[in-house]
Amino acid sequence: MKDRTSIRAMLVELLEADTGETFADLKESDNLREGLGLDSVDVVSLVSQVERRMHIRLTHEELEKLVTVGDVLDLLVTKLEVHAA
Numbered sequence: 001m002k003d004r005t006s007i008r009a010m011l012v013e014l015l016e017a018d019t020g021e022t023f024a025d026l027k028e029s030d031n032l033r034e035g036l037g038l039d040s041v042d043v044v045s046l047v048s049q050v051e052r053r054m055h056i057r058l059t060h061e062e063l064e065k066l067v068t069v070g071d072v073l074d075l076l077v078t079k080l081e082v083h084a085a
Contacts, residue, residue, distance in 0.1 A: 002054070007076050011069070014049050018042060028070030036069075050076065056083055 002010075012023045015036070023036070032038050038046070043066070047058055056079045066072055 002080060004073055004077055007073055007080075008069075010050070010053065011046075011072065014046055018045060018049075026069055028068060028073060030069045031067060032069065032072070054080065054083075056080065 008026070012026055015021070015023045015026070019037075019042070030036055032043055043063075047063060051057060054076065056076075058075070058079065062075055066075065
């Protein structure tokens with residue numbers, strides 16, 4: 001199972017590949033839209049890549065609650081724990 005640090009590293013890798021920017025100093029408090037400059041299409045792209053890589057599905061309700069990087073990490077850690085059980 002992946003831990004929070006490896007999930008964060010994967011997010012940084014995906015963000016950098018999608019945007020061409022560097023996110024080495026990504027903070028959990030960073031807002032996905034205002035802080036990172038992602039639009040809704042960027043967020044959907046990121047989520048679909050995460051789902052494919054981690055073999056999980058995120059519901060529309062779960063996605064609506066994602067505001068910060070920390071929210072994404074919390075959700076993914078929880079989903080992976082449930083998926084592994």
